Amino acid sequence: MNEDHTTEGEVILKGVAAAPGISTGPAYLYTKQVPQIQAKTITPGETAFEIERLRNAVARSQKELTKILTFAEQKLGSESAKIFEAQVMILGDTILLSTIEKRIADEMKNAESVVVDEISKYRRLMLAAPDEYMHERAHDLDDVMNRIVRNIQDQKLVSRLEGEYVIVSESLTPADTVIFSRNQVLGYATDFGGTTSHAAILSRSLKIPAVVGLRSATRVLRTGDSVAIDGYSGLLIIRPSEDTLQSLERKERRLREFEERLTELIDLAAETKDHRTIELSANIEFPDEVDFARSQGSVGIGLYRTESGLMRQGQYPSEDEQYECYRTVAERIYPHPVIFRTFDVGGDKVMPDAYEEANPFLGWRGIRVLLDRPELFLTQLRAILRASVRKNVRVMFPMVATLQEVLAAKAYMQRAMEELKTLGVPFDASLKMGVMVEVPSAAIMAEQIAAEVDFLSIGTNDLIQYTLAVDRDNDAVAPLYQQFNPAVLRTIKMTIDAGHRRKVWVGMCGEMAGDPVATMLLVGLGLDEFSMIPTTLPEIKKIIRSIRLRDAKRVAEKALTMTTPEEIKSYLSSVLKGCIPEIPLES
Amino acid sequence: MIECTVTIRNKTGLHTRPAATLVKTAARYKADFFIRKNAVEINGKSIIGVMTLAAEEGSTLDLRFEGPDESEAAQAIVDLFERGFEEH
Numbered sequence: 257m258n259e260d261h262t263t264e265g266e267v268i269l270k271g272v273a274a275a276p277g278i279s280t281g282p283a284y285l286y287t288k289q290v291p292q293i294q295a296k297t298i299t300p301g302e303t304a305f306e307i308e309r310l311r312n313a314v315a316r317s318q319k320e321l322t323k324i325l326t327f328a329e330q331k332l333g334s335e336s337a338k339i340f341e342a343q344v345m346i347l348g349d350t351i352l353l354s355t356i357e358k359r360i361a362d363e364m365k366n367a368e369s370v371v372v373d374e375i376s377k378y379r380r381l382m383l384a385a386p387d388e389y390m391h392e393r394a395h396d397l398d399d400v401m402n403r404i405v406r407n408i409q410d411q412k413l414v415s416r417l418e419g420e421y422v423i424v425s426e427s428l429t430p431a432d433t434v435i436f437s438r439n440q441v442l443g444y445a446t447d448f449g450g451t452t453s454h455a456a457i458l459s460r461s462l463k464i465p466a467v468v469g470l471r472s473a474t475r476v477l478r479t480g481d482s483v484a485i486d487g488y489s490g491l492l493i494i495r496p497s498e499d500t501l502q503s504l505e506r507k508e509r510r511l512r513e514f515e516e517r518l519t520e521l522i523d524l525a526a527e528t529k530d531h532r533t534i535e536l537s538a539n540i541e542f543p544d545e546v547d548f549a550r551s552q553g554s555v556g557i558g559l560y561r562t563e564s565g566l567m568r569q570g571q572y573p574s575e576d577e578q579y580e581c582y583r584t585v586a587e588r589i590y591p592h593p594v595i596f597r598t599f600d601v602g603g604d605k606v607m608p609d610a611y612e613e614a615n616p617f618l619g620w621r622g623i624r625v626l627l628d629r630p631e632l633f634l635t636q637l638r639a640i641l642r643a644s645v646r647k648n649v650r651v652m653f654p655m656v657a658t659l660q661e662v663l664a665a666k667a668y669m670q671r672a673m674e675e676l677k678t679l680g681v682p683f684d685a686s687l688k689m690g691v692m693v694e695v696p697s698a699a700i701m702a703e704q705i706a707a708e709v710d711f712l713s714i715g716t717n718d719l720i721q722y723t724l725a726v727d728r729d730n731d732a733v734a735p736l737y738q739q740f741n742p743a744v745l746r747t748i749k750m751t752i753d754a755g756h757r758r759k760v761w762v763g764m765c766g767e768m769a770g771d772p773v774a775t776m777l778l779v780g781l782g783l784d785e786f787s788m789i790p791t792t793l794p795e796i797k798k799i800i801r802s803i804r805l806r807d808a809k810r811v812a813e814k815a816l817t818m819t820t821p822e823e824i825k826s827y828l829s830s831v832l833k834g835c836i837p838e839i840p841l842e843s
Numbered sequence: 844m845i846e847c848t849v850t851i852r853n854k855t856g857l858h859t860r861p862a863a864t865l866v867k868t869a870a871r872y873k874a875d876f877f878i879r880k881n882a883v884e885i886n887g888k889s890i891i892g893v894m895t896l897a898a899e900e901g902s903t904l905d906l907r908f909e910g911p912d913e914s915e916a917a918q919a920i921v922d923l924f925e926r927g928f929e930e931h
Contacts, residue, residue, distance in 0.1 A: 351888045390897050572855065
């Protein structure tokens with residue numbers, strides 16, 4: 257299995273930075289342990305003993321899972337801990353357990369072989385189902401099955417590690433991430449997964465460096481190999497040389513000192529030296545992230561991804577479930593505002609309706625799905641409206657390509673308001689509505705769209721992909737995904753100018769908003785609001801507080817005269833270095 | 844023995860929570876309770892079984908009750924389906 261294992265020299269694996277931080281230490285190769293099972297025939301006299309083993313194992317498993325739940329609730333909040341609900345319920349399934357006990361007695365087989373055989377039956381059925389939700393549940397079954405078997409065999413929980421390790425694994429479940437964090441985990445490195453996977457989000461909340469998408473880490477590494485994980489640049493370095501270690505150490509010290517100084521800024525306003533105030537807000541997807549976002553200095557929530565947290569069970573949540581979630585977020589951020597983005601499913605995002613498309617990014621996604629599913633859309637709008645009673649709730653529509661879509665979405669909002677009015681349910685009748693500008697046609701029509709709404713928010717990830725016709729997850733063309741492409745800069749400028757002509761504010765909630773190299777340019781272009789992942793907020797605030805609007809405008813003007821992404825990026829980097837020499841920039 | 848057919852009305856289908864409600868309700872009765880969907884039959888008192896059904900809105904399930912209080916059990920379970928597990 258480990259045929260690609262290397263034994264000599266420094267090897268650098270490039271992945272995707274998922275949680276910031278740098279650490280070095282031994283690797284711990286975590287392979288999902290499928291316990292070794294030997295089917296044994298037992299004698300009638302042994303059945304009582306075998307059933308006793310099963311019962312003890314189930315009791316121990318329940319205890320373990322309860323511990324994980326409690327720990328997850330403490331560290332992450334009850335909302336995030338709900339992902340362990342299904343496993344708890346399966347362990348308490350008395351029919352399942354009595355069937356297993358009966359089979360042990362009838363078939364005279366040892367406990368673990370019957371456990372595996374019985375649970376595998378359900379597992380096969382789940383894996384045969386077409387939808388992703390059932391496949392996820394099959395993983396829950398695996399976890400439960402392995403947990404019971406391990407306890408029958410009296411083995412220790414692997415997550416109890418002696419010493420400190422960088423955990424290297426093909427992929428990590430939220431449960432793995434949480435359990436391992438009880439030890440002194442130095443970092444998480446996985447072959448698969450993206451920055452928005454649950455495990456990545458949990459690592460960030462737990463403040464443990466993580467790199468995902470390394471592809472071959474589990475093949476080239478063995479437990480005990482020395483590694484360095486760089487969660488800023490997305491690198492895993494195997495057998496780092498003395499030089500590498502020293503330079504990483506310097507980088508870490510520099511970044512840590514920089515970060516420590518940033519914390520002093522948290523309560524200060526994001527204001528340029530010549531008093532232009534910029535709104536800084538956070539992109540989040542769970543109610544429990546609100547406090548973290550506030551602690552990083554965000555004023556409001558500029559993008560709440562309603563699909564991520566609520567859709568994890570693989571289906572659209574009910575109106576009440578949604579309302580509970582939105583109300584919690586609105587209350588926690590009050591008196592500051594929260595912008596709920598209506599379900600943005602399709603593309604690469606999970607959608608409960610199994611629907612195969614040849615070209616999902618150009619297919620049925622975002623507002624298109626909502627307009628085709630009035631009931632779904634109205635349910636969500638009612639839930640958001642019900643949460644708006646304290647007047648700090650805003651709503652934003654994703655993947656808008658035409659003005660007609662904006663008008664149609666507004667009409668549904670009107671209808672949702674009327675429905676609530678008829679029922680006598682209170683809501684904020686002056687609730688502000690906005691549109692995400694992430695399709696070039698929306699940027700081109702930004703002025704007409706702005707005339708219909710209260711704000712625009714530029715979603716750079718999709719806007720860049722559609723403007724340049726580049727799928728950044730496709731390795732063959734990924735280098736062509738350039739956020740400093742002059743065409744991208746012009747599209748952003750066009751959108752901001754159009755919004756301002758119509759007197760609406762223009763924000764940005766894509767990754768570019770959290771890129772320090774872009775900050776001066778965006779301030780100079782007149783962007784009113786920056787919304788980003790919470791961890792990058794202090795650094796962006798530091799930049800804003802170090803510059804003058806006047807200079808930023810000049811920088812933006814000059815950048816717009818340049819014709820290549822390389823030229824623009826290096827110009828912006830050098831200007832930034834000039835303002836803040838100590839800023840740590842990736843080369 | 845009582846046999847009947849129900850259609851899932853709640854939007855989210857028999858996912859984790861409704862599955863739990865169904866199992867808890869069934870457990871109150873002595874009667875055995877089985878659910879069949881397509882070719883698969885599972886014990887309706889078992890959460891792992893109900894989860895496995897992957898029953899979505901609109902799917903049809905055949906229910907079978909057998910035991911001393913089978914009519915009460917059938918009444919309570921069918922009622923649950925008709926009310927869409929009280930999801931709105």
